[in-house]
Amino acid sequence: MKIYFDGCSYTRGDELDNPEEERFSKIICDELGAEETNLSLSGGSNDRIIRNLLVENNIEEYDYAVIQMTFPTRTEYWDSKWRRINPSGHKPLVKEHLAGNISEEVMCLFFEYIDASNTFALDSLRRLLRGSIDRFSTKFSHHRDFWTYYYTKICNMNYFHVKEKIHYETIKSYCASKDVPLILCSINEWSKLNFDYLMKFKKIHRAKGTHPNKIGHQIIAKTILGKM
Amino acid sequence: MKIYFDGGSWCYGSELLNRDESRFSKIVCNKLGAEEYNISQPGGSNAMMERHLLVDHKNIKEFDLVIIQMVYPDRNEYYDRYKKKFEANANFGGRTSLVTPREKIMVFDKPEAIDLTKKAWLDYYKYIYEDEYGLAYEEMHATAIKSYCKCNNVPLILGTMKKKKRFQSCKTKYDLYFNDPDNRVPRASNNHPNEEGHAIHAQMILNYIDGLSL
Numbered sequence: 001m002k003i004y005f006d007g008c009s010y011t012r013g014d015e016l017d018n019p020e021e022e023r024f025s026k027i028i029c030d031e032l033g034a035e036e037t038n039l040s041l042s043g044g045s046n047d048r049i050i051r052n053l054l055v056e057n058n059i060e061e062y063d064y065a066v067i068q069m070t071f072p073t074r075t076e077y078w079d080s081k082w083r084r085i086n087p088s089g090h091k092p093l094v095k096e097h098l099a100g101n102i103s104e105e106v107m108c109l110f111f112e113y114i115d116a117s118n119t120f121a122l123d124s125l126r127r128l129l130r131g132s133i134d135r136f137s138t139k140f141s142h143h144r145d146f147w148t149y150y151y152t153k154i155c156n157m158n159y160f161h162v163k164e165k166i167h168y169e170t171i172k173s174y175c176a177s178k179d180v181p182l183i184l185c186s187i188n189e190w191s192k193l194n195f196d197y198l199m200k201f202k203k204i205h206r207a208k209g210t211h212p213n214k215i216g217h218q219i220i221a222k223t224i225l226g227k228m
Numbered sequence: 229m230k231i232y233f234d235g236g237s238w239c240y241g242s243e244l245l246n247r248d249e250s251r252f253s254k255i256v257c258n259k260l261g262a263e264e265y266n267i268s269q270p271g272g273s274n275a276m277m278e279r280h281l282l283v284d285h286k287n288i289k290e291f292d293l294v295i296i297q298m299v300y301p302d303r304n305e306y307y308d309r310y311k312k313k314f315e316a317n318a319n320f321g322g323r324t325s326l327v328t329p330r331e332k333i334m335v336f337d338k339p340e341a342i343d344l345t346k347k348a349w350l351d352y353y354k355y356i357y358e359d360e361y362g363l364a365y366e367e368m369h370a371t372a373i374k375s376y377c378k379c380n381n382v383p384l385i386l387g388t389m390k391k392k393k394r395f396q397s398c399k400t401k402y403d404l405y406f407n408d409p410d411n412r413v414p415r416a417s418n419n420h421p422n423e424e425g426h427a428i429h430a431q432m433i434l435n436y437i438d439g440l441s442l
Contacts, residue, residue, distance in 0.1 A: 050368055051364055051368060054368050055368055055371070055399075077357075079356075143356055150348065155307075158307050158312075162283055162307065165282070166372075169282040169376065170372040173282075176379040
């Protein structure tokens with residue numbers, strides 16, 4: 001039995017001491033005696049998840065797919081290789097927000113605030129305001145103006161909701177068309193969609209940042225196994 | 229019988245004097261005694277067609293056949309917060325879309341004539357968009373459309389505006405190539421098919437439908 005996993009840092013097992021042994025994909029596969037294929041990437045986007053599923057891999061080689069969708073604000077583009085775009089940590093967006101050009105609702109989604117216990121996002125914002133981080137300044141200097149404009153003027157909540165719905169329908173219909181059973185999860189608590197599993201955790205099941213800790217991964221594995 | 233059509237300006241019937249009567253979707257439907265449902269838009273993108281199908285239509289099963297004419301991969305769309313609707317992201321493609329976007333900008337770059345949002349998209353094509361991106365995302369849109377129709381048991385004819393010979397190595401396979409140089413149809417002054425061109429495209433589709441067991 002082979003199981004296909006994709007997602008972002010949650011599925012990759014960020015903040016675990018030994019992610020390849022402790023993440024939920026490994027626990028599920030050990031329980032079922034299955035072979036694990038985990039393609040997740042920290043900071044990865046739903047666009048990337050769809051590209052992996054529809055273009056880069058052959059899902060028919062797998063007996064099951066477990067896909068964890070992420071925040072719809074993220075995207076990707078090609079520049080010699082596929083590059084991630086994640087508005088969280090982009091200082092000019094804070095300035096635009098303070099100038100009234102980005103609503104608080106959208107800003108919270110940009111910074112991936114899940115709730116008040118999301119210390120990672122709060123810490124990220126504090127460091128941003130101190131001037132100690134600005135992802136776009138360092139990584140996307142030559143594209144900075146476009147992405148600032150894109151997230152300030154072009155993107156909005158409606159766009160993200162529609163884009164997420166397209167991705168949701170695409171994943172579900174693609175797996176159904178290939179007769180591959182799917183568990184579709186998400187970490188986006190802002191979503192209006194009906195996922196098989198929306199990953200929500202108490203603070204004690206999180207690591208220092210926003211990611212699930214070892215017990216958090218065991219909870220995810222148990223929940224998904226229950227649905228399989 | 230009810231047929232769903234989507235596409236860009238060719239499917240819309242741009243430049244036809246009596247678009248609602250002489251575009252290929254109408255001719256096909258008249259021939260089959262079917263009800264025409266055509267939601268194509270000039271300048272429309274593949275992303276728009278995927279959105280129309282997967283999100284805007286709650287029940288695609290009400291249709292007996294879906295016919296989609298996909299367009300050039302460099303087109304895209306965004307949600308205009310002021311107009312409160314999706315808009316094409318400034319169509320810098322079109323006739324020269326087979327050259328790289330950076331070359332296209334040499335032809336179309338007139339910043340003084342366009343608004344700030346269009347300037348941003350111009351920057352997108354100058355600095356960010358690459359054909360690798362466009363081709364991968366075209367395949368994603370095509371595959372999403374195919375699988376959505378397949379799992380809803382609705383027959384699909386997926387066509388394209390791309391020229392077959394230029395893209396023989398592409399993974400994405402289409403049922404019909406409407407813009408193939410070997411089968412060039414008569415055009416109006418701005419390069420859209422004229423009445424005769426639409427009649428030829430309608431016959432192409434009807435011939436293809438004949439081969440399907442609908």
